[in-house]
Amino acid sequence: MNIDPHQIEEKITDRTRAIMPVHLMGKPAEMDSINDIAKHYGLFVVEDAAEAHGATYKGNNVGSLADMGAFSLYIAHIVTTVEGGIVTTDRSDFAEILRSLRSHGRACKCESCVLNRSSSYCAKRFSYGDSMDIRFIFERIGFSAKMNELEAAIGIGNLDIYQKILSKRRSNLYYLISQFKLFNPYLATIEKEPHEEIGPHALPIVIQEEASFTRRQFVRYLEKKGVDTRTLFSSMPTQCAGFKYLDHSLGDFPNAEYIGDQGIHIGVHQDIGRRECDYILNVISDFISKKKRSRRVKIVSDHQSPSRHSKRGKT
Ligand SMILES: Cc1ncc(COP(=O)(O)O)c(C=O)c1O
Numbered sequence: 001m002n003i004d005p006h007q008i009e010e011k012i013t014d015r016t017r018a019i020m021p022v023h024l025m026g027k028p029a030e031m032d033s034i035n036d037i038a039k040h041y042g043l044f045v046v047e048d049a050a051e052a053h054g055a056t057y058k059g060n061n062v063g064s065l066a067d068m069g070a071f072s073l074y075i076a077h078i079v080t081t082v083e084g085g086i087v088t089t090d091r092s093d094f095a096e097i098l099r100s101l102r103s104h105g106r107a108c109k110c111e112s113c114v115l116n117r118s119s120s121y122c123a124k125r126f127s128y129g130d131s132m133d134i135r136f137i138f139e140r141i142g143f144s145a146k147m148n149e150l151e152a153a154i155g156i157g158n159l160d161i162y163q164k165i166l167s168k169r170r171s172n173l174y175y176l177i178s179q180f181k182l183f184n185p186y187l188a189t190i191e192k193e194p195h196e197e198i199g200p201h202a203l204p205i206v207i208q209e210e211a212s213f214t215r216r217q218f219v220r221y222l223e224k225k226g227v228d229t230r231t232l233f234s235s236m237p238t239q240c241a242g243f244k245y246l247d248h249s250l251g252d253f254p255n256a257e258y259i260g261d262q263g264i265h266i267g268v269h270q271d272i273g274r275r276e277c278d279y280i281l282n283v284i285s286d287f288i289s290k291k292k293r294s295r296r297v298k299i300v301s302d303h304q305s306p307s308r309h310s311k312r313g314k315t
Helices: 030-040 094-102 151-158 162-183 215-224 241-246 254-264 273-304 304-310
Strands: 046-047 068-072 083-088 204-205 263-267
Touching: 030 046, 030 215, 068 263, 162 204, 162 273, 204 254, 215 273, 254 263
Parallel strands: 046 068
Antiparallel strands: 068 083, 204 263
8 A cells, every 4th residue: 555666766757856655554665665766866755654653664663764754643643642743864954954844944943942941041042143032033934833741741651651552553453464364355454574563553444346345335334333444545636625736637646546435444442452353353254244145146136137137237
């Protein structure tokens, strides 16, 4: 479900500045190939690790594999501050710009603010001129994206239980993945490869073309049985009105659009365990059996009545 490195080069133009691979559902993107391409074309790489907390690729943490990595701390994620996020980078020049950007583009961008310490003396404060306080000089257009103390306290509390959360969710996710072959060829999910650990955000499911049911029917069944679902976003520029101005046409991103139209994800929360995972698997299994049975009945009845078969088309 991640970016296909084989299709990156053909999309690079003289306006391309960066590649932004998403570690979708916590599964690391193919970073070696992506970094090779970026190096060849002189591009930056920014990892979207929003939902990939705890994921590793060839022994290294996601978020440390490129120029920058962005993690979401929104409530749906493994570590949360309710809202907010983190950008990781090992470049101090990028870190300075990021600190400025999060605070309206201010010139004031030290790692730690001495003005908040007891001496309150800052040698840089009037370095722009006697009447110019560095705190109110804006070097660039920025955002207001500062984390407040309450959010930070929640995040620090989360860190205390992070390993526990991670291992519980990972065991749920890996168990569900290991059983998922049962639903071949109707449903597919991600696989864990030997060189990686997946950040256990959720279990993605994509309805395959072989299925005789729609996503809506599947979702309705799961939710009636108490299994909550979300779609797999449908957030390509061709699927969201806000990006019309980019002038893409439906079909420009066939794989991602398909996943957006036919995908869902379901939770692997740390408060569920093997019993609940088995329940989820049984619900899916029952749904597929029911659909298979109703399909068989239709095929049989169509077979008995060829005139109806031609009218109905595919069952
Ligand atoms: C892949 C991905 N990128 C970006 C975001 C946005 O994160 P935030 O809501 O913290 O801005 C999300 C949110 O869940 C996400 O899943």
